[in-house]
Amino acid sequence: MFGKLEKYFAVLFSLVLRALGDDRREGLQNQTMFGGDMAGGLNVPQITDGDDGPVMAFLPSSDYILWPGGIMYYEYDASATRNDEVLSAAIQEIHAKTCLRIYPRNGKTSITSYVIITTTSDGCWSYVGMKVSGSQELNLSVAGCWYTGTVIHEFLHAFGFQHEHQRYDRDSTITVQENNVEASK
Numbered sequence: 171m172f173g174k175l176e177k178y179f180a181v182l183f184s185l186v187l188r189a190l191g192d193d194r195r196e197g198l199q200n201q202t203m204f205g206g207d208m209a210g211g212l213n214v215p216q217i218t219d220g221d222d223g224p225v226m227a228f229l230p231s232s233d234y235i236l237w238p239g240g241i242m243y244y245e246y247d248a249s250a251t252r253n254d255e256v257l258s259a260a261i262q263e264i265h266a267k268t269c270l271r272i273y274p275r276n277g278k279t280s281i282t283s284y285v286i287i288t289t290t291s292d293g294c295w296s297y298v299g300m301k302v303s304g305s306q307e308l309n310l311s312v313a314g315c316w317y318t319g320t321v322i323h324e325f326l327h328a329f330g331f332q333h334e335h336q337r338y339d340r341d342s343t344i345t346v347q348e349n350n351v352e353a354s355k
C-alpha cells in the first residue's frame with residue numbers, strides 16, 4: 171500500500187517544506203530529533219556522503235509498526251489547545267488523496283493504540299509509525315505548527331513515512347548530480 175504512494179508524498183513533502191515561512195520551518199527543526207521532527211527510532215550511520223563520511227539515517231525501532239488497515243485514531247490531550255478547523259482540513263486532505271484514514275478515538279477504551287495530540291511542548295514532531303502498545307504523542311506547538319501542511323506532515327510521520335531524502339537506503343536509489351550542487355553546499 172505505501173509503496174504506491176511514496177512518490178506522491180516525496181513531492182508533497184518537498185512542496186510543504188518549500189512553502190513554509192521561517193516560523194513554520196523553526197517548528198520542524200528540533201535539535202534532538204532526526205530530520206528535525208522524527209522522535210524515537212534508531213539513528214544509524216547508513217548514508218555515505220562522499221568526502222564527509224557517513225551521515226546518520228533513521229530506522230524506526232521495532233516498537234513501531236504500520237497501522238492495521240491504514241487506520242489511525244487520535245485524541246487531544248486534556249491540556250492541548252484544540253484547533254479543530256486546521257486538524258479537520260488536514261484530515262480531509264489525507265482522506266481525499268490517500269487510502270489512509272484518521273478518526274477520533276472518542277474515549278473508546280477498546281482502541282489501545284492511538285495518537286495523543288499535545289500542544290504544550292516545543293516544536294512540531296511525531297514518532298514514526300504506530301506504537302505497538304499504548305498511546306503515542308504527536309506534538310503541534312501552538313506557535314508555528316498549526317498549518318494544514320505541517321499537520322499533514324506530522325500525521326504522515328505517525329503513519330510511518332520518513333523524509334524521502336533521509337531514508338537509510340537513499341544512496342542505493344539515487345545518484346547525486348554533484349555538478350549541479352553549489353560549491354558552498
Ligand SMILES: [Zn+2]
Pocket residue numbers: 198205207208323327333
Ligand atoms: Zn518531518
